[in-house]
Amino acid sequence: MTANPTSDSATAIPLRVREFFLARQPILDRAQSLVAYELLFRNAAAGPAMVTSDLSATASVIAHTSQLGMEKVIGDSVGYLNVDAAVLMSDIFKFLPREKVVLEIVETMKVTPEILARVQELVDDGFRFALDDVITDTEDVQQLLPLVEVIKVDLRDMPLSALLKLTPRFKQANKKLLAEKVESQEQFETCLELGFDYFQGYYFAKPVILSGKKLSPSQLAIMQLMSQINSDADNADIERSIKKDVSLCFNLLRLVNTPAVGMPRRIDSVTQALMILGRSQLQRWLQIMLYAEPCKKGHAMTPLLTLAATRGKLLELIAQHLHPRNRNVADTAFTVGIMSLMDTLFSMPMEEILEQVAVVDAVTDALLNRGGLYGEMLRLVEQMERIEEAGSMLDDLVDKFSLSTENLYTLQLSAFEWSDAVARNA
Structure with missing residues (x-):
């Protein structure tokens, strides 16, 4: 998670659900069982460059949850949803079933006293949080750490040396670790050895060809x-x-x-x-x-x-x-x-x-x-x-x-x- 200031997306007008492409990406536990999905959205009207997983998309989906029913999208699993400053400060959370979601704080969000107070209020109200794309132990990360349950690490942006350095710190703080963009069995096994709790990526869907393999x-x-x-x-x-x-x-x-x-x-x-x-x-x-x-x-x-x-x-x-x-x-x-x-x-x-x-x-x-x-x-x-x-x-x-x-x-x-x-x- 970096400490970039918020973008103009905070003032964006939420689009309708039908203007988004939707994806649900599986999140697995250490036993390779499905436990959650991250819901991702792309603004169809703006073309392929507009991958948006925070304000406008999240607001649209949350606002329509009462009509659509989140269980249709995630079944019995938990749904991870991206939130930025504008979403956090809004009143759309009344639509969300607390036990069914984890709110991912996006890496571009600047932490302010108002944000900290709002996250604390939502935690007290029963919501759970994750920090997205944590790549270094910044001041913003330290401020939010007591309030979150899950730390998400993007393996594409994380050299092994940094991974080895960061993992013990967050484990010591009793945080759950989620490795995302896991694309190979080797990456999964490395993160498993490091004590990661959850894994997101399509490594499980890639064939590992074994010579001489016979059907049961x-x-x-x-x-x-x-x-x-x-x-x-x-x-x-x-x-x-x-x-x-x-x-x-x-x-x-x-x-x-x-x-x-x-x-x-x-x-x-x-x-x-x-x-x-x-x-x-x-x-x-x-x-x-x-x-x-x-x-x-x-x-x-x-x-x-x-x-x-x-x-x-x-x-x-x-x-x-x-x-x-x-x-x-x-x-x-x-x-x-x-x-x-x-x-x-x-x-x-x-x-x-x-x-x-x-x-x-x-x-x-x-x-x-x-x-x-x-x-x-x-x-x-x-x-x-x-x-x-x-x-x-x-x-x-x-x-x-x-x-x-x-x-x-x-x-x-x-x-x-x-x-x-x-x-x-x-």
Whole structure:
């Protein structure tokens, strides 16, 4: 956190939610379970240079929370929101559920006696604070330190020598440490050794290829079933394959009876599941089961499952928006989204995975080359996830698909809700 004076943003007029692109970036704990999201926004009207995560965006979202419901965006997790001097001194906090948010004090905010008094007042009222982008132990940091719970460190701006120097000071002060922009497994392990409590970044979604890696028996069984469905095998053959694996059969029935499926009545048999769900829906739940396996190893909310399910659902919804009468396009889009992280899930090259499960050429092109209609949809969703780094490509893709920011926001909320429900019940 630096001590730069506040900018003219303090006098900016809050924009409407629909004028922003939204991203939610996962925050993981030391066990790699999902515990929070940072909500980030980009002013769509001002172009790619205007990444704004403080006054106008925060004020817009907070002001609309009562209508939208923050739980639609963050589910059961906690939401981190950026605040600057103008937001802190405003009266918008009545909209915020105290137990569901951590307020991030932006690094450009100059600390004044009025700011300190206001933060103290909000702490007394039950709000929690984090200091964002702390890079050195400044006077401003020292003044705010007793009032905050979390110190955020941006790894891109922090050499290891400085990290080694700062970490013990904040740990000694009993502060939680959050490493952001964690982009590799090595960075994660370094911060883990240094005692960091939380980690933000897409290191968990990057494949670490292990030579000679083999699928587990349960993964192999699911992949073989997916191939049977894709090759148009008889229902009786598919049913026999499912019933051969008791664990697979049990988990499939458990999953298809979750609220996210929306079945009006309980499905009690594989025969029923095949008849009621149909093949494309069965394929969908098999894909989700692949990601759900780590959940059974003690993870609460595995971020990879949540991210893959969000991608799949968002691609499906975009496809429905583009081709409302073509269910096949939507189903294929879902497959592309959820399979896009399977190289990470299996620690195997995507080419090898596609050799083991038959998919149509359009899916292969999308997954390997980001080519074709589905590849462009996937690129759009990937750009949305990394909204801070997204350049003009994001705007170009949104225009290409004739999506307004309001359309996209609505589709995102639906995808977030659905994927969170799936992850909770996996």
